[in-house]
Amino acid sequence: MKTLSFSRVTIASASISALLLLSACSSSPxxxxxxxLFSDSEMAQLGSQSFEQMKQEEKVSTNAKTNAYVTCVANAITKQVPKQDSFDDWEVVVFDSEQVNAFALPGGKIGVYTGLLNVATNQDQLATVLGHEVAHVLANHGNERMSRSQITNTGLQITDVALAGSEYRSMTMGALGLGVQYGITLPYGRTQETEADIMGIDLMAKAGFNPQQSIQLWKNMAKASGGSQPPELLSTHPSHNTRIQDLTAEIQKLPKYSTQAPNCQA
Structure with missing residues (x-):
């Protein structure tokens, strides 16, 4: 695998660090x-490289009907996303696994585990999850986590970060939300999760899906957790009740969109 090299960033003093942090300030949607701290193209390259590695290491589903269904829902969501400068098209892959999980990576990469389809029981519920995960990408949450990790752990001394290197591989995989598989979790904060929820239900509503089904999805998730260890998708998320209450409030604020959702057949 080719190594991924970021631009050299050398911080020689506290004043330079402060200047860099000031120049790196941005705003979420x-x-x-x-x-x-990282450019969109750097994050897209990292996301694409991570995704290719996952496709080599994990079992990709060959079920044509399942792939068509997931792709149908994902495409409806991503059609509502503005054109991205760092990549041309979104890629959707279904992984054959019992994990109740899904993710989206910079570079337009979406992964869905078949175990999720046992909990997200219709296209609107699946759209809830995919809208949420795509929102993480649009809001630069992976970039934000990776930047925070660099500030905390390496003092911004970033030199030729290679995904294949054991230390940086774990860090970057974790920053992109792949910590369950790759041994390190840098969890999204509650603020980021709430932000992704708000943006996600707006995306699904724009695509014509029923945002009310987001409530049922999280009820299903609560039932699936059985009061014990939650599914991977929920491991760092707000509690079920909190999420349901917040989503209920946000749904009332949504505009009335005219888009008709596709009829995606599970």
């Missing part, structure tokens, strides 16, 4: 302040 909801107006929240962020520190973003």
């Amino acid at each position: 909801t107006g929240r302040s962020q520190v973003i």
Whole structure:
């Protein structure tokens, strides 16, 4: 596998560090302040490289009907996303696994585990999850986590970070939300999760899906957890009740969109 090299960033003093942090300040789509140290193209390259590695290491589903269904829902969501400068098209892959999980990576990569389809029981519920995961990408949450990790752990001394290297591989995989598989979790904060929820239900509503089904999805998730260890998708998320209450409030604020959702056959 080719190594991924980021631009050399050398911080010689505290004053230079402060200057860099000031120049790296950005805002999320909801107006929240962020520190973003990596470019969109760097994150897209990292996301694409990580995704290719996952496709080599994990079992990819060959079930044509399942792939068509997931792709149908994902395409409806991504059609509502503005054209991205760092990549041309979104790629959707279904992984054959009992994990109740899904993710989206910079570079337009979406992964869905077949175990999720046992909990997200219709296209609207699946759209809830995919809207949420795509929102993480649009809000630069992976970039934000990776930037935070660099500030905390390496003092911004970033030199030739190679995904194949054991230390940085774990860090970057974790920053992109793949910590369950790759041994390190850098969890999204509650603020980021709430932000992704808000953006996600707006995306699914724009695509014509029923946002009310997001409530049923999280009820299903609560039932699936059985009061014990939650599914991977929920491991760092707000509690079921909190999420349901927040989503209920946000749904009331949604505009009335005219888009008709596709009829995606499970």
